[in-house]
Amino acid sequence: MTSRSVGVCYYPEHWPEGVWPEDVRRMAEAGLRKVRIGEFVWSRCEPAPGRYDWGWLDRAIGVLADAGLEVVLGTPTATPPKWLVDRMPDMVALDGAGRPRRFGSRRHYCFSHEGYRAECRRIVEAMAGRYGRDPRITAWQTDNEYGCHDTAVSYSPAARHAFQEWCARRYRSPDALNRAWGNVFWSMEVRDFDEVELPNLTVTEPNPAHVLAFRRFSSDQVASFNREQTEVLRKRTDADLIHNYMGRETGFDHWDVGADLDVASWDSYPIGFLSDRLDLPAEHKRLYLRQGDPDMQAFHHDLYRSVGSAKDGRSPSDGRWWIMEQQPGPVNWAPHNPAPLPGMARLWAHEAFAHGAESVLYFRWRQAPFAQEQQHAGLLRPDSVAAPGLAEAAEVAGEVADEAPGTAPGQVALVFDYPSAWAWETQPQGADFEYLHLCLTFYRAARKLGLDLDVIPAGTADLSPWPLVLIPGLATVPDALRGAIAAHGARVLAGPRANAKTPEMAIPLPLPPDLPGLDCTVALVESLPPSADMPLAGGGALTRWREALEGGADVVEALRDGRPAAMAARTEGGGRLTYLGGWPDDAAALRIVRREAEAAGLAVRDLPEGVRTRRTPTHRVWLNYAAEARDTPAGRLPPAGVIREPITGSARRASDPEDDA
Amino acid sequence: MTSRSVGVCYYPEHWPEGVWPEDVRRMAEAGLRKVRIGEFVWSRCEPAPGRYDWGWLDRAIGVLADAGLEVVLGTPTATPPKWLVDRMPDMVALDGAGRPRRFGSRRHYCFSHEGYRAECRRIVEAMAGRYGRDPRITAWQTDNEYGCHDTAVSYSPAARHAFQEWCARRYRSPDALNRAWGNVFWSMEVRDFDEVELPNLTVTEPNPAHVLAFRRFSSDQVASFNREQTEVLRKRTDADLIHNYMGRETGFDHWDVGADLDVASWDSYPIGFLSDRLDLPAEHKRLYLRQGDPDMQAFHHDLYRSVGSAKDGRSPSDGRWWIMEQQPGPVNWAPHNPAPLPGMARLWAHEAFAHGAESVLYFRWRQAPFAQEQQHAGLLRPDSVAAPGLAEAAEVAGEVADEAPGTAPGQVALVFDYPSAWAWETQPQGADFEYLHLCLTFYRAARKLGLDLDVIPAGTADLSPWPLVLIPGLATVPDALRGAIAAHGARVLAGPRANAKTPEMAIPLPLPPDLPGLDCTVALVESLPPSADMPLAGGGALTRWREALEGGADVVEALRDGRPAAMAARTEGGGRLTYLGGWPDDAAALRIVRREAEAAGLAVRDLPEGVRTRRTPTHRVWLNYAAEARDTPAGRLPPAGVIREPITGSARRASDPEDDA
Amino acid sequence: MTSRSVGVCYYPEHWPEGVWPEDVRRMAEAGLRKVRIGEFVWSRCEPAPGRYDWGWLDRAIGVLADAGLEVVLGTPTATPPKWLVDRMPDMVALDGAGRPRRFGSRRHYCFSHEGYRAECRRIVEAMAGRYGRDPRITAWQTDNEYGCHDTAVSYSPAARHAFQEWCARRYRSPDALNRAWGNVFWSMEVRDFDEVELPNLTVTEPNPAHVLAFRRFSSDQVASFNREQTEVLRKRTDADLIHNYMGRETGFDHWDVGADLDVASWDSYPIGFLSDRLDLPAEHKRLYLRQGDPDMQAFHHDLYRSVGSAKDGRSPSDGRWWIMEQQPGPVNWAPHNPAPLPGMARLWAHEAFAHGAESVLYFRWRQAPFAQEQQHAGLLRPDSVAAPGLAEAAEVAGEVADEAPGTAPGQVALVFDYPSAWAWETQPQGADFEYLHLCLTFYRAARKLGLDLDVIPAGTADLSPWPLVLIPGLATVPDALRGAIAAHGARVLAGPRANAKTPEMAIPLPLPPDLPGLDCTVALVESLPPSADMPLAGGGALTRWREALEGGADVVEALRDGRPAAMAARTEGGGRLTYLGGWPDDAAALRIVRREAEAAGLAVRDLPEGVRTRRTPTHRVWLNYAAEARDTPAGRLPPAGVIREPITGSARRASDPEDDA
Ligand SMILES: [Zn+2]
Ligand SMILES: [Zn+2]
Ligand SMILES: [Zn+2]
Structure with a gap:
């Protein structure tokens, strides 16, 4: 593997050819190494059915490659x-x-349409046939942002037909499907698979088992759609195959798609996401208006690093991943689009590298003065003058040019699970029970304590690398994970709502959480409106969700009125498993995760508001998301400041918690 | 009539037959007497067209009946x-x-579809043929929760056709319809009944007369749909015929449906309704989060008791009614679903019995671990362990086992009218003018004063049983009621918006309220945003709605600036009729209703926050909806506490207002 | 031209003929002169295809004319x-x-449907043939409230076909269209005009250039629809042709429609508009609940006076215009509908006359007791008793009876531009960036300073009549206006977002604002959420929108942190052009407009809250929108008070700013 690199997304088809050489010269001058092109060019490569036009693309690749890109x-x-x-x-x-979701923008296709799939195989084959062995092409991106604009699901006749076939394969008989879904409930039984409808337009909510099955199917369709492309590409190229995932996109299981790809990547828009995809208090949004949420990017970095490990059985610490699109300035699509604080375009890239990114590509080179994204900043303004992002990109490029990619293994593992996201979306039971938000609550607590995390899939069978494992809201605990919990020699913190559903979206018997060695039963659950938080005796409160716990396990958290809120027991492996029966507010989450981390022997810190830290094999990186300067053990950080502190014996300060390898 | 009984809803088709005997044994052990089954079993009783399967149902009935249920x-x-x-x-x-409102949940039918009506007659005939004379079946429920999920109206071609026929019957000629609706207004005139459209998808609001006619028609369709079933059943059974109405459901006129049934029943979900169907201040919702609104259930009890009197010309005090489904724990369908305060499952049942319920059935026996309602509590948990509701149900069952049903006649009558609900829904004139909310404002005031109410229909021709009659928002005052008001010898409080519309949704001449003997005219109306309450000289304020009153009647309420807010006059019968020209806030409503009640010779109380009381022929029942203990004349009530104080001469306390029979 | 007149809208078809004479007598008695009739009578004039019935209309016209109306x-x-x-x-x-937007209310047609256009020509021809030369008809109104209920756009097949033809005319070749819209962006290129879709139902936002073209097309369709009627009418009548525009309606370019009409008119509902069409603080809405916003009406008066000048090349100060419908009491269509403060029906009319209205017609004579608008007040109640508005209408009629219409030329011009409204609606970039709201911000500031405004179109080529010209948010600065700015000898205040788009909705090069003689470039824009206002060093703040300005022009406004917020330079004509890089809050707008006005030599005032003033050739009119009395130089104004102070040398007070002609 080569060193860390910075790059950019470029659209030669948007500009006169005469402009290309100067563009490319400036890219190289800025130290950029990678350039993504081509993901929207169908009408230019095949302007009429069967009439291909590759000339312009040949020339564009030539100009780029000639400059060493x-x-x-x-x-x-x-x-x-x-x-x-x-x-x-x-x-x-x-x-x-x-x-119908019609022509006129992008992603206007149904994943289940066989005719369109054939067309996709054809165009990919044509492209791969021409460029697959071309050494100037060092990686291929399949499609673009699967699931974006809510496109993972479709209620078309093609989807219905494919879903019926999927059900036939999964359930084998209509009776088995009826039993699995509990269709007897409201006379919803089917006599044949062709009676299975899609779960939309019902009078009141459809059967949640039906919805969950449809979500599983929809995810499988994304994976198989992608696989059809990778199968075509693998025969024609040895270059890395990549897809650029989106942020906060849970429409499909990314590990399933990742299993067919060499590298994961994602499109990181910190300020846009803070505005339109995070359910956080207004005051928090005000504080980070021009910086983005301090944990949203890190979470996705850790998640997609894990997704990037799916193909080759690597460790989630060691997956291959990129940022394919990095926000360089104001975007065009959030309700409000403020400009980043000076320095953030650099900080975001350094955070990505700290979490192991191989490459960070800014989106995009020059702001397009036309079409949908004309108000989306680039590294250049529409008039080709450098926008603020260009200097920051160049600065990062210089700073990382000689460094090998990589990050330190996580001290804490957080189990993340797409089917759980679907389960709680299907039946939240409380209007604001949102799975990713719950996971971020725990993730944020660990980050605020200065801990490094890995995000791991629910299928993980060995938890030994992590002194502390967090398992919030995991709808179904698979057998392998169940075994790993039992065998774990350190700390596991699970709940709320752990193991609360079977894979067919039913309540399991014995009742949840039914975790190994833990005599604890959820006797009753309740969802709570915002005004009804339930204070914990130890500080903080349960919010949104509370479970009544019964059983003989140790009560380790209680409500102020004495009722148990968390119970714990020793694992077979000699560790300790704690089940938390509720959604902790930030104060409770911080307190509880701190206790678990300390019990796990991890050194925790009290980071100032807005400061985060991450280790790589060679450095401890300090990042300041605050709009004011902050003091850290490594020195004073200006707003948007980054300190990359080498990890050496002598560099350790006495006052600082020890960095455990 | 037998004594009060407690029961439960049971779904034998959801469980293996081997489980039934133990379930039934425990039901009997808990003192339950009635078990409702069968309302969703079509796919099990007729798994394929014309192929009936009654065996399992025979066996289920057998097991239940063998246990004396x-x-x-x-x-x-x-x-x-x-x-x-x-x-x-x-x-x-x-x-x-x-x-289309498609298959996949429930209530997926249009009331106007002739083919479906024929199928319904066929299945009911088959069922009644088999079980109509079976003495083990003591009552029949038709269908389930008419109107629930907004199903009373349909905009299908079948509905359009039926509406055109309904119009032809009602109006006889297109010209008469044009005149009745004022179709000249925007050239909306039709030349033939087949030109009559349904009032949806218009560019701006459709003609309100058109909408009101469509609402009347839709209500009639529900009644005739139900009647087709009762006609089939009456021929084949002598058991009681019942329907289970919903809460806050105004999609059809329940008295019309009730006229074909022996008993009314309703499905009472106090916590769910507080969360999703009551437009009350957040602080009120916080106080009653785990108890439900203190007046919502009582209002519906009184309403459905009246509906239960429709068939046999009983008094509204004396109608036959049940709770068919009583919330026993958290439900699954509100935005948030907290657990009831311990004791509430008992309190709710006692309140129903106090209002005259014959039976209270909890919904449901065992929590289903599958399908749509898997998060809805039962008396048993999914693992068959007793949920908190079971002990409370058993307690109530024991407490009422030997008591005859019945309630005391109301001291106050509140006129409730479905067409008024439709009228104000069609043209609220103020965004928050909601008829049932207005009625609850007056109902609550009387309840807070310790008064017993009857809810009576607008067709009532004799008001003499009630010292005080409340008539809020009655869009059209029918002649019979008009006569009864004139003849009344006690107090009548009407308004706002009384008699403001003709039955065809026009403004009548003379202008409203045009009440007998009252020289008072509404010269102008205005709706007010939340910030524009208009203070009354006597305390409290008008909110949402204010009318300018003119005329020679006595001014009995005035705005602070002196303009009249209510006017009154003596009735022919020697009583006094007051017209209130606005929507009173809670303070004003309490003050005005208190004055009217006292003038009517009723003894009023100052109940502590959350305490309510209701008399039966034998007891005064005290209920504490508050989450804290409250003192009452009958003693201290813990949270969710109930005191059933026998009514005897000696039991009367000197300090207490006299209970007038 | 005759004198100012007051009138009313009347619907003879709603009432028995026997009622007409008394109605008409009372109209005349009240001093009303003009009566509008007939705009919704199609079903009465042609009750069946081709069967006309004019008799009743003949008689109605006769009754009106006989009374001198x-x-x-x-x-x-x-x-x-x-x-x-x-x-x-x-x-x-x-x-x-x-x-489909179906039959059942009004405006249920697509402007692009050729068949309906033919029917319209036919009915107008029939009507004009009968009444065109009838001297009793002094004016014709075409259709009613174009665009109301969001009807300017339609996504029908007829619209699609017409749009394709429109595109073919505008772009001439598909390639030109592809280039103009930047269709290469997401492979959105078309090969033929019949591939052009309407920009709805796309997966994510459609191409904004596509949307803007569709909005231009839709506007053109309204104008050509109207023109088809005026062409028929011109051949058959010499009476004035008028259309009644709506308030806050930006669905089409009113100047384009106005070019075919003799007189502009609009329908003024101050209280309804305050409630449902103005995004203003709740406290402001509370203060003006019964009066309407103090500037909303005036803005539209000035706008439609300008529209009324379109046909004959008059000055915007001198256009011909009416109020065709004036709110006389509570309306029926806003979320809440309070009654006007006594006196407002008079005040609103006086304000219209002060701005140059020839006639003010109240809507409507008698409140209709039926159909959609039955809760809309008239001058009479439904029972024919006078409503409060009648006496006020009669009072105004008396006051203006002998006066010639006219207003003083504006001291300040505000450029208003429908395509800019479409551009910012298409791509606001900030959720609350609303063009008309931005224009009102500047308009209000000037009004609060006592200045008289003209609203002028972007095509204006000579700015010399106005010492101060305001150009907020003008998406594209046409060449003529650009020249006029350069030549201007006084003050021009432009921005934000001036010249930010080409006519094809692209970012122009050189970058905005690219104004003559001004070395200032918008380097970056950002939209801001409500909590992120940016204070200006001189007071007030930028809100919603902020631009980073670069260049050598003078910095005349700066943020508190020193960054430039406005830049200015001398014009060729010797004036001064200022560009403001943001949306000023009210405080900043008032301060900046005051400075500009003073620099322009205009005398400004500090009007008390709620007081406004306007000059005519003969009077200075003082209006009090406040609910309390206010002192003015002309005396004390009661709530809703109006003082019409003659302008004479002797009437000038020393303490008062001089009225510059
Ligand atoms: Zn992207
Ligand atoms: Zn139910
Ligand atoms: Zn109108």
Whole structure:
């Protein structure tokens, strides 16, 4: 593997050819190494059915490669051209209200449409046939941002047909499906798989088992759609295959897609995401208006590093991943779009590298003065003058140029699980019970304590690398994980709602959490409106969700009125398993995770508001998300400041918690 | 009539037959007497077209009856099976946006579809043929929760056709319809009844007369749908016929449906309703989070007791009614679903009995671990362990076992009228003018004063039983009621918006309120945003709605600036009629109702916050909805406490207002 | 031209003929002069296809004319009758979700439907043939409230076809269209005009250039629809042709429609508009609950006076305009509908006359007791008793009877531009960036300083009449205006977002604002959430929108941190051009406009809260929108008070700023 690199997304088709050489010269001058192109070019590569035009793309690749830049080439399947849609008008998705999601922007296809899948194989084959062995192309991106704009699900006839076949494969008989879903409940039984409908437009909520099955199916369709492309590509290229995932996208299981790819990547828009995808207090949003939430990016870095380890059986600490699109300035799509604080475009990249990113590509080179994203900043302004992001990108490029990618193994593992996201979306039981938000509550607590995390899938069978394992809201605990918990020699903190559902979205017997060695039963659950937080005796409160716990295990957290809130027991492996029967507010989460971490022998810190830290094999990186300067053990950090402190024996300060390898 | 009884809803089809005997043994052990079954079993009783399977149901009834339990059997028409819907796909309702409300949950039918009506007659005939004379079946429930999930209206072609026929019957000629609706207004005139559209998808609001007619029609369709079942049943059984109404459901006129049934019943979910169906201040919702609103249940008890008197011309005090489904723990369908305060499952039942309920059935026996309601508590947990509700149900069962049902006649009558609900929904004129909320404002005031109420229909022709009659927001005052007001010898408090519309949703001449003997005219109305309450000279304020009153009647309430707010006059019968020209806030409502009650010779009380009281022929029942203990004349009430104080001469305390018979 | 007149809207078809004479007598008695009739009568004039019935209308006109009233006759094309819609069911518009906007209210037609256009020409021809030369008809109104109820756009097949033809005319080749819109962006390129879709139901936002083109097209369709009527009418009548525009309606370019009409008019509902169309603070809405916003009406008066100048090349100060519908009491359509403060019905009319109105017609004569608007007040109550508005209307009629219409030329010009409204609606970039709201911010500031404004179109080529010109948010600065700015000898205040887009909705090069002689570039823009206002060093703040300015021009406003917020330079004409890089809050707007006005040599005032003033050639009119009395230089104004102070040398007070002609 080569060293860390910085890059950019480029759209040669948007500019006159005469502009390319100067663009490319400036990219190289800024120290950029990777350039992604091509992911939306179908109408230019095949302007009419079967009439290919590769000349301009040949020339663009040539200009880039001549300047020493490595090309990442996208397959253009996220934007089928008009002539293709007109040939098969039923290829578009239908939304939940039954309306077509039509041509005119992007992602206007249904993952289940066989005709469109054939067209995708054809165009990818044509592209791969031409460029697969071209050494100038060092990686391929499949499609673009699967699931974005709520496109993982479709209620089209094609989806219905594919879902019926999926059900036939999964359940084998209509009776088995009826039993699995509990269709007897409201006479919802089917006599044949072709009676299975999609779970939309029902009078009141559809059977949650039906919905969960449909979500599983929809996820599988994304994975198989991607696989059809990787199968075509693998035969024609040895370059890395990548997809660029989105932030806060839970429409499909990313590990399933990742299993067919060499590298994971994601598109990181910290300020946009803070504005439109995080359910956090207004005051928090005000504080981080121009910086983004301090933990949102890190969480996704750790998640996609794990996704990047899916293909080759690597450790989640060691997965291969990139940022394919990094916000460089104001974006165009959030409700409000403030400009980043000076320095943030650099900070965000350094945070990514600290979490192990191989490459960080800024989106995009020059701001397009036309079409949907014309208000999205680039590294250049529309008039080709450097935008603020360019200097920051160049600065990072210089700083990381000679460094090997990598990050330190996590001290804490957080189990993240897409089916759990679907389960709680299907039946939240409380209007604000949101799985990713719950996971971020625990993630944030550990980060505020200065701990390094790995995000791991629910299928993990060995927890021994992590002194502390967090398992919030895991709907179903698979057998392998169950065994790993029992065998674990350190700390496990699970709940709320752990193991609360079978894989078919039913309440299991024995009742939850049914965790190994823990005599604890959830006798009753309740969801709470915002005004009804329940204070914990030890500080903080349960919010949104509370479970009544029974059993003989040790009570380690109690409500102020004495009722148990968490119970714990020794594991077979000699560790300790704690089950928390509620959603902790930030104060409770910090207190409880601190206690667990300390019990696990981890050194914790009290980081100032907005400061975060992450270790790599060679450095401890300090990041300041605050808009004011902050003091850290490594020195004073200006707003958006980054200190990369080498990890050496002599560099350790006495006052500082020891960095445990 | 037998004594008060407690029961439960049971779904034998959800459980292996081997479980039934133990379930039934425990029901009997808990003192339960009635068990409702069967209302969703169509796919099990007729798994394929024309192929009936009654064996399992025979056995289930047998097991129940062998334990001495009385069976209430439901007709399964709320959940037509898939094969039936596939045979007549146009049987589903269309929503206002024209989208089908499809198979996959329940109530997926249009009340106007003739083909589906025929299927319903057929299945009811088959069921009644088998079980109609079976003495183990002591009552029949038709369908389930008419109108629930907004199903009283449908915009399907079947509905349109039926509406056109309904219009032809009502108006006789297109010209008469045009005149009745004022269709000249925007050239909306029709030349033939087949030109009459449904009032949806119009560019701006449709003609309110058109909407009101459509609401009347929709209500009539519910009643005639139900009547088709009762006609089939009456021929084949002598058991009581019942329907289980919902809370806060105004989609159809319940007295019309009740006229064909022996007993009214309703499904009472106090905590769920507080959360999702009451427009009350957040602080009030916080105080009663785990108890439900202190007046919501009582109002519906009094309402459905009146509905239960419709068939046999009984007094509204004396109607036959049950709770068919009583919340026993957290439900699954509100935005947030907290657990009841310990004791509430008992308190709710006692309140129902105090209001005259014959039976209270808890919903449901065992929490289903599958399908839509898996998070809805039962008397048993999914693992068959007793949930908190079971002990409370058993306690109530013991307490009421030997008591005859009944309640004391109301001291105060509140006129409630479904067409008024439709009228103000159609044209609220102020965004927050909601009829049931207005009625609850007056109901609550009287309840807080310790008064017993009857809810009576607008067609009431004799008001003499009630010293005080409240008539809020009655859109049209029928002639019979008009005569009764004139003849009344005690107090009547009417308004706002009384008599403000003709039955065809026009403004009548002379202008409202045009009440007998009252020289008072509403010269102008205005609706007010929340910040614009208008203080009354006597205390409290008008809120949401204010009318300018003119005329020679006595001014008995005035705004602070002196303009009249209420006017009054002597009735022919020697009573006094007061018209209130606005929506009183809680303080004003309490003050005004107190004055009227005292003037009517009623003894009022100052009940502590959360305490309510109701008399039966034998007891005064005290209920504490507060989460803290409260002192009452009958003693100290713990949270959720109930005191049933025998009514005897000696039991009367000197300090207490006299209980007038 | 005759003198100012007051009138009323009347619906003879709503009342028995026997009522007409008394109605008309009372109109005349009240001093009313103009009566509008006929705009919704299609079903009465043509009750069946081709069967006309004019008799009743002949008689109605006769009764009105006999009393000396002038008749304004409407064409009935806003309400096609049922039989017509049934003949061409595809004539209705489709909404953005693809749903038909059906018969049952009004405006149920698509402007692009050729069949309906032919029907409109036919009915207008029939009406004009009968009444065109009738001297009793002194004016004609075309259709009614174009665009109201969001009807300017339609997504029907007819609209799609017409849009494709419009595109073919505008762009000439598909390639030109692709280039103009930047369709290469997401492979959105078309190969033929029949591939052009309407920009609805896309997966994510459609191309903003596509949307803007569609909005231009939709506006053109309104204008050509109207023109088809005026072409028919011009051949058959010499009476004035008028349309009644709505308030806050930006669905089409009113100057384009105005070019075919003799007089502009609008329908003024101050209280309704305050409630449902103004994004202003709750406290402001509370203060003006019964009066309406003090500037909303004046802005529209000035706007439509300008629109009324479009046909004959008059000055915007001198356009011909009316109020066709004036709110006389509570309306029926806002979320809340309070009654006006006594005196407001008079004040509103005086304000209109002060701004140059020729006529003010109240809507409507008698409150209709039926159909959609039955809760809309009239000058009479439904029972024919005078409502409060009648006496006020009569008072105004008396006050203005002998006066010539006219207003003083504006001291300040505000450039208003419909395509800018479309551009910022298409891509606001900040959720609350609303063009008309931005314009009102500047308009209000000038009004609060006692200044008289003209509203002028962006095509204005000579700014010399106005010492101060305000140009907020003008998306594209046309060449003529650009020249006029350069040549201007006084003050111009432009921005934010001036010249930020090309006419094809792209970012222009050189970057904005690119104003003549001003070395200032917008380097970056950002939109801000409510909590993130940026204080200005001189007082007040930027809110919602902030631009980073670069260049050598003078910095005349700075943020508190020193960054430039406004820059200025001398114009060629010797004036001074200032560019403001943000949305000023009210305090900043008042301060900045005051400075500019003073620098322009205009005398400003400090008007008390709620007081406004406007000059005519003969008077200075003082208006009190406050609910309390206010002192003015002309004396004490009661709530809703009006003082009409003659402008004479002797009347000038020394303490008062001089009225500059
Ligand atoms: Zn992207
Ligand atoms: Zn129910
Ligand atoms: Zn109007």
